[in-house]
Amino acid sequence: MKLEARDLAYGYRGHVVGQGANLTLSAGEIVCILGPNGGGKTTLFRTLLGLIAPLGGEVLLEGSSLHRRPRSAIARMLGYVPQAHTGYFPFTVQDVVLMGRTAHLSPFATPLRSDREQAMAAIERVGLATLADSEYTRISGGERQLALIARALAQATPLLVMDEPTASLDFGNQVRVLETVVGLAKEGKGILLSTHDPDQVFLCADRVALVHRGRVTDIGPPQSGLDAGLLRDLYGVEVQVSELDIGGKTRRVCVPVAAQSAISDRE
Amino acid sequence: MRTTRRAFIKAIGAGALAPRLLRAQSGRSVTDSVGRRVTLPPRVERVYAAGPPASILLFAMAPDKVLGWTSPFRPDERPFVPARYADLPTFGRLTGRGNTANVEVVLAARPDLVFDYGSTSPTFASLADRIQEQTGIPYLLIDGAFDRIPDAFRLLGGIIGVDEQGARWSRYAADTLEDIRARVARVPEARRPRVYYGRGPSGLQTGLSGSINMESIERAGARNVAAELGQGGLVQVTIEQVLRWSPEVIVTTDPNFFAGVWGDPSWRSLPAVRERRVHLAPGLPFGWIDSPPSVNRLVGLHWLGRILHPQAFTEPLRPIVRDFYARAYHQTPSESQLDALLATDKPPET
Amino acid sequence: MSAAKTSAALALSAVGLVALTVVAFAIGRFPVAPGDFAAVAWAWLSGGTPDVPATVQTVILNVRGPRILAAIVIGAVLAAAGAAYQSLFRNPLVSPDILGVSAGAALGAVLGIFFALDVVFIQALAFACGLAAVATAYFIAARMRGHDPILILVLAGVVIGALLGAGVALIKYLADPYNQLPAITYWLLGSLSAATRADFLSVLPAAAGGMAVLWLLRWRISVLALGDDEAASVGVETGRIRAAVIAAATLMTAAAVSISGVIGWVGLLIPHLARLIVGPDFTRLLPVATLFGAAFMLAVDTVARTAGRIELPLGVLTAVIGTPLFLWLLATARRSWQ
Numbered sequence: 001m002k003l004e005a006r007d008l009a010y011g012y013r014g015h016v017v018g019q020g021a022n023l024t025l026s027a028g029e030i031v032c033i034l035g036p037n038g039g040g041k042t043t044l045f046r047t048l049l050g051l052i053a054p055l056g057g058e059v060l061l062e063g064s065s066l067h068r069r070p071r072s073a074i075a076r077m078l079g080y081v082p083q084a085h086t087g088y089f090p091f092t093v094q095d096v097v098l099m100g101r102t103a104h105l106s107p108f109a110t111p112l113r114s115d116r117e118q119a120m121a122a123i124e125r126v127g128l129a130t131l132a133d134s135e136y137t138r139i140s141g142g143e144r145q146l147a148l149i150a151r152a153l154a155q156a157t158p159l160l161v162m163d164e165p166t167a168s169l170d171f172g173n174q175v176r177v178l179e180t181v182v183g184l185a186k187e188g189k190g191i192l193l194s195t196h197d198p199d200q201v202f203l204c205a206d207r208v209a210l211v212h213r214g215r216v217t218d219i220g221p222p223q224s225g226l227d228a229g230l231l232r233d234l235y236g237v238e239v240q241v242s243e244l245d246i247g248g249k250t251r252r253v254c255v256p257v258a259a260q261s262a263i264s265d266r267e
Numbered sequence: 268m269r270t271t272r273r274a275f276i277k278a279i280g281a282g283a284l285a286p287r288l289l290r291a292q293s294g295r296s297v298t299d300s301v302g303r304r305v306t307l308p309p310r311v312e313r314v315y316a317a318g319p320p321a322s323i324l325l326f327a328m329a330p331d332k333v334l335g336w337t338s339p340f341r342p343d344e345r346p347f348v349p350a351r352y353a354d355l356p357t358f359g360r361l362t363g364r365g366n367t368a369n370v371e372v373v374l375a376a377r378p379d380l381v382f383d384y385g386s387t388s389p390t391f392a393s394l395a396d397r398i399q400e401q402t403g404i405p406y407l408l409i410d411g412a413f414d415r416i417p418d419a420f421r422l423l424g425g426i427i428g429v430d431e432q433g434a435r436w437s438r439y440a441a442d443t444l445e446d447i448r449a450r451v452a453r454v455p456e457a458r459r460p461r462v463y464y465g466r467g468p469s470g471l472q473t474g475l476s477g478s479i480n481m482e483s484i485e486r487a488g489a490r491n492v493a494a495e496l497g498q499g500g501l502v503q504v505t506i507e508q509v510l511r512w513s514p515e516v517i518v519t520t521d522p523n524f525f526a527g528v529w530g531d532p533s534w535r536s537l538p539a540v541r542e543r544r545v546h547l548a549p550g551l552p553f554g555w556i557d558s559p560p561s562v563n564r565l566v567g568l569h570w571l572g573r574i575l576h577p578q579a580f581t582e583p584l585r586p587i588v589r590d591f592y593a594r595a596y597h598q599t600p601s602e603s604q605l606d607a608l609l610a611t612d613k614p615p616e617t
Numbered sequence: 618m619s620a621a622k623t624s625a626a627l628a629l630s631a632v633g634l635v636a637l638t639v640v641a642f643a644i645g646r647f648p649v650a651p652g653d654f655a656a657v658a659w660a661w662l663s664g665g666t667p668d669v670p671a672t673v674q675t676v677i678l679n680v681r682g683p684r685i686l687a688a689i690v691i692g693a694v695l696a697a698a699g700a701a702y703q704s705l706f707r708n709p710l711v712s713p714d715i716l717g718v719s720a721g722a723a724l725g726a727v728l729g730i731f732f733a734l735d736v737v738f739i740q741a742l743a744f745a746c747g748l749a750a751v752a753t754a755y756f757i758a759a760r761m762r763g764h765d766p767i768l769i770l771v772l773a774g775v776v777i778g779a780l781l782g783a784g785v786a787l788i789k790y791l792a793d794p795y796n797q798l799p800a801i802t803y804w805l806l807g808s809l810s811a812a813t814r815a816d817f818l819s820v821l822p823a824a825a826g827g828m829a830v831l832w833l834l835r836w837r838i839s840v841l842a843l844g845d846d847e848a849a850s851v852g853v854e855t856g857r858i859r860a861a862v863i864a865a866a867t868l869m870t871a872a873a874v875s876i877s878g879v880i881g882w883v884g885l886l887i888p889h890l891a892r893l894i895v896g897p898d899f900t901r902l903l904p905v906a907t908l909f910g911a912a913f914m915l916a917v918d919t920v921a922r923t924a925g926r927i928e929l930p931l932g933v934l935t936a937v938i939g940t941p942l943f944l945w946l947l948a949t950a951r952r953s954w955q
Binding site: 320356358367368369372374375388389390391393394401402479499500559560 | 647813927
């Protein structure tokens with residue numbers, strides 16, 4: 001299962017946000033899109049999901065054009081986890097997650113017991129079993145994000161697209177979400193997620209693509225490809241990329257330089 | 268045995284149906300003003316008038332067949348009508364899409380027929396058909412055109428079985444209309460006054476040529492100043508337009524407007540106001556000019572004639588009014604009531 | 618909300634509706650003995666002739682019967698359309714009139730009255746203009762592409778509604794004050810006082826068709842409440858579903874309004890009430906709102922024809938009863954939206 005962007009130009013009618021994007025996402029891998037806020041990551045994702053039409057180039061799903069496929073076919077292959085938001089109506093967590101099963105229902109059907117069971121399993125997988133009957137609008141931001149991930153899991157797609165899944169979450173919840181993402185990839189899912197935090201990239205990504213000034217550059221595995229120079233170009237600040245030994249494995253971390261020197265000056 | 272029982276049941280069944288069939292056979296078939304053929308029972312005692320103009324037509328000719336009114340009498344209207352009629356129940360209107368009358372209430376009153384007097388447009392004809400089909404009560408429409416008032420009396424009189432009153436009223440109406448017409452014909456066109464009919468509290472609503480509200484005034488030989496605006500119904504005008512028209516006579520039905528016009532600086536400049544030719548039409552128990560547009564307007568013609576062409580209408584008005592009220596409303600007005608009626612058109616003494 | 622609670626609500630409202638129907642047949646300004654009613658009902662079902670005076674039969678079969686049935690259908694239809702629109706537009710303050718169907722139907726009827734047409738044509742014109750108004754709003758919105766199709770649709774509906782309202786006001790101004798204006802005014806206030814069997818039968822196909830569409834699409838309508846992007850990402854063809862819901866709701870509402878005149882509040886209030894009890898899931902909301910709407914309309918219409926000697930307009934009654942009820946809901950219910 002493969003999602004591919006070829007020479008993709010994306011944006012809104014008359015306004016190009018980015019062009020020349022080349023990306024692939026395959027099952028079992030985690031691809032991160034890294035870039036500053038306002039850089040067009042969400043627009044790119046909406047184009048990859050088929051929610052808006054590409055302005056140039058193409059998006060291919062399993063080798064054929066995404067936009068020619070019916071919605072339900074796309075929804076069986078590609079799941080979407082948006083940023084958590086408040087809802088308009090007091091659906092329960094279970095209601096929201098169950099909606100993920102829509103693609104597997106025939107046009108006039110309502111969810112069957114097997115759908116409800118799958119939804120419940122997804123809720124348990126993300127650790128929200130105790131909140132299954134709570135109102136979606138009344139749980140915390142982190143819990144809402146997990147509920148949306150559960151919905152995508154219930155959708156049972158081989159590929160997932162997650163738009164800033166850790167935005168507005170506290171440190172603990174951020175880590176929990178990333179752990180879930182890593183676990184899903186190990187189970188065989190392909191996950192495309194966007195973030196503005198380089199450390200998250202180092203934590204989970206198999207490959208990273210930088211989105212900056214309308215260009216999308218796939219630089220491969222972050223361990224080898226993502227260095228301080230690129231990050232400086234991306235964010236306009238000085239950073240140092242170091243390697244740490246965590247549990248016997250080497251992991252890169254990104255540390256801002258400027259704050260450190262102020263402290264050391266004071267010492 | 269079986270055949271006798273079957274014959275017995277058939278006889279019972281025929282017997283059950285028989286009254287209906289008998290009714291249909293002995294019922295009369297009448298045609299209303301729009302050509303609808305309706306079957307009526309042989310005797311019509313209980314008549315439901317579906318709107319205010321119909322109520323007055325019926326009341327004038329056959330007051331004892333009136334089932335009720337479409338709206339209750341106001342306190343100042345009651346003294347002109349015998350109490351036993353004024354106390355009849357109120358049913359609301361059964362005319363137009365959106366009647367205020369409750370169909371069940373009408374049915375509970377067991378009318379022999381329902382009729383309406385006024386518009387005969389396809390809307391009303393189709394409504395009549397619908398209500399007739401829904402309730403099983405015959406529903407008739409009578410044309411309310413001004414010139415056909417004598418015909419209306421004769422038609423309704425024949426339908427409800429008061430042919431004599433119908434003929435008498437028809438003659439009275441025809442005579443009145445002819446009398447007015449003849450006198451007006453003798454007044455040369457140029458000597459017919461230019462009249463503005465001001466309605467409503469501001470006096471700035473008037474009737475266009477041919478509107479139902481202007482029928483009496485135009486028949487009485489007035490030249491409608493608003494005629495230049497074309498044909499139609501009622502319109503709102505501005506004081507500037509009235510000033511430009513500069514009518515010789517102003518007729519109104521609103522007491523508030525009448526009281527205020529004398530002191531109002533804009534209106535005061537009009538020749539009609541300066542010469543005290545502003546007249547408030549009497550309106551009890553029913554309007555003399557147009558509210559409602561029914562046979563109550565007949566008395567108004569005499570009044571209008573005297574206002575507009577004093578030389579052509581020299582007989583005193585009082586006996587005519589007394590006679591009309593006795594005929595139409597079945598109660599001779601007292602002298603003080605007549606004073607009140609006839610005094611309303613005099614400008615206040617200043 | 619549990620399935621058990623929903624089933625209970627459904628059962629109770631169905632029973633309530635049946636009870637209300639029996640009561641409605643029993644009361645009215647024309648005295649009808651319960652025995653007569655039973656005899657006529659039995660005769661009608663079994664095909665015989667009842668031993669009951671002809672006028673009583675007329676009242677039950679021609680006057681009360683069609684009126685009660687019409688009230689049930691209209692209440693059901695308005696509530697269902699309101700519930701569907703509230704999901705579709707993701708806004709609990711939306712009524713079926715938001716795209717201009719009532720304004721269009723009003724203009725059609727008022728034009729028909731103004732041109733003194735046969736009542737059948739007045740109704741047909743109301744129906745056609747109601748459909749045309751929404752179609753116009755829809756096509757205007759379709760030409761104006763933007764980020765938020767819902768907002769553009771609502772704005773187009775509001776604009777069309779305002780334009781048509783101005784048209785109605787103009788006709789009222791020009792209409793004959795004796796023969797036309799009372800009819801126009803009363804039509805705009807809403808009434809079932811002249812509902813006939815033919816009226817009821819004419820509204821039935823559109824109502825059934827519209828309800829069938831809403832029923833078939835009930836799950837997807839529920840999912841639409843997530844928002845266009847998310848609904849699409851789980852597999853809902855948002856544009857098509859939206860068009861189908863608008864078509865169905867408009868068809869039902871235009872048919873209802875063409876025989877009853879403009880009746881407000883039912884489509885706004887009843888879905889709210891139903892949502893408080895069974896939650897926002899449209900698969901549960903639709904049947905409950907439909908039954909509640911039917912019962913409410915029947916109750917209000919029964920009051921309209923029995924409370925006073927003359928008829929009270931339905932639109933006035935639904936507002937008088939609906940507004941305080943709505944305020945009470947807002948005040949005491951939990952905030953069901955952020």
